[in-house]
Amino acid sequence: MTRPLATRLARPCAAALCAAALLVGCTSGSDEPSSSATGRSSPASTAASAAPVASDRLQSEYQSVVKNVLPSVVQITTDSDLGSGVVYDDRGHIVTNAHVVGDAKKFTVTLVTGGNPLEAELVSSYPAEDLAVIKLSAPPKDLRPAKFADSASVEVGQIVLxxxxxxxxxxxVTQGIVSAVGRTVSEGAEGGGTGATIANMVQTSAAINPGNSGGALVNLDSKVIGIPTLAATDPQMGAGAAPGIGFAIPASTVTKIADQIIKDGKVTDSGRAALGITARTVVGDDLQPAGVAVVSVSAGGAAAKAGLKAGDVITRVDSTAISTMQSLTEALAAHQPGDKVKVTFERNGSSQTAEATLGSI
Structure with a gap:
């Protein structure tokens, strides 16, 4: 279980440097004639001439990606906030973070390609995954939708912009690499954050700064692999961000949620596991978090079918200790609807267990 080390930035992502190391040859010190005597290039001169070629090729790839994708990244402005978004289709739908749109219903959208600011309205926001879709009122004919990658193809070490x-x-535009995949991260609810716990996030060395949230994390195939959303913070650094640790919502989650919002105006199948309860954190005699008290149970939900009742205090899901609502959310985020879990809970002073088949949010 991943610790909730990340906190939502009000207007996030920029990037850390990714240094490309070039192989430099050296002479062996043997008695073989030098290149000036034989007319052949020495290993050192060959490597030296190859280095600029490799560097130029990488630079050309970067520039090609920027040319292909940057026109699909927009600036979203509300009355009180600013963030980024990605053009999703040629009908004017734009995907961004839920915390970027906040409570706003109308927005001003500015294209990288220039022109007058465009008006847009909210289609729907889904705070549980910190995603939202807005739509341009009058989409221009030359709108450039982005292409989204298959999240299964994202690998650690890939260069990203x-x-x-x-x-x-x-x-x-800045650069970094994919540092890890499959992270489960919780964002803060303070300062306008959604408090979401999001599974399978892409960790990147690209730094996340205010204004980058909702933008694009892109591979060298010019495809969006994620939506930058969070920056990690180090408690020992106070409120400062931990350099080089940022998180992006994976493309597979983005497209799944966006497609439903565009089709139905809301999310109809979250893919998120749930117990079907409302609950709250409780504290023990030492005033420390001691579990999650069930406030109510949804009729026909996973908890109800497993026999849980209002007043029960959940203390464990499988082998994971549960002390707070956040820890319960993180434990459930690691599962899919239909999974069976063992729930340990306290009832009338005694510990009991029940097997629950998880439902969906």
Missing amino acids: AMGNPLGLSGS
């Missing part, structure tokens, strides 16, 4: 509007610097 982060595109967005950090600190209001429109159309900024």
Whole structure:
């Protein structure tokens, strides 16, 4: 279980440097004639001439990706906030973070390609995954939808470019790598955050800065692999971000949620596991979190079918100790609807267990 080390930035992602190391040859010190005597290139001169070629090729790839994708990244402005978004289709749908749109219903959208600001309205927001879709009122004919990657193809070590509007610097591009995949991360609910716990996130060395949330994390195939959303914080650094640890919602989650919102106006199948309860954190005699008290049970839900009742205090899911609502949410995020879990709970002073078949949010 991943610790909730990340916190939501009000207007996040920029990037950390990814240094490309070039192989440099050296002479062996043997008695073989030098290149000037034989007319052949020495290993050192061959490597030296190859280095600029490799560097130029990588630079060309970067520039090609920027040319292909940056026109699909927009700036979203509300009355009180600023963030980024990604053009989803040619009908004017734009995907972004739920915390970027906040409570707003209308937005001003600025394209990287220029022109007058465009008006947009909220289609729907889904805070449980910190995603939202807005739609341009009058989409221009030359709108450039982004292409989204298959999340299963994302691998640690891949070079990625982060595109967005950090600190209001429109159309900024920076670089990093995929540092890890499959992270479960919780964002804070303070300062306008959704408090979401999101599974399977992509960890990147690209730094996340205010204004980059909702933008694009892109591979060298010019495909979006994720939506930058969170920056990690180190409690020992106070409120400061931990450098080089950022998180993006994976493309598979983005497309699944966006497709449903565009088709139905809401999320009809979250793919998120749930017990079917409302609950709250309780504290023990030492005033420390001691479990999650069930406030109510949804009729026909997973908890009801397993025999849980209002007043029960959940203390464990399988082998994972549960002390807070956040720890319960993280434990459930690791499962899929239909999974069977063993729930340990306290009732009338005694510990009991029940097997629950998880439902869906």
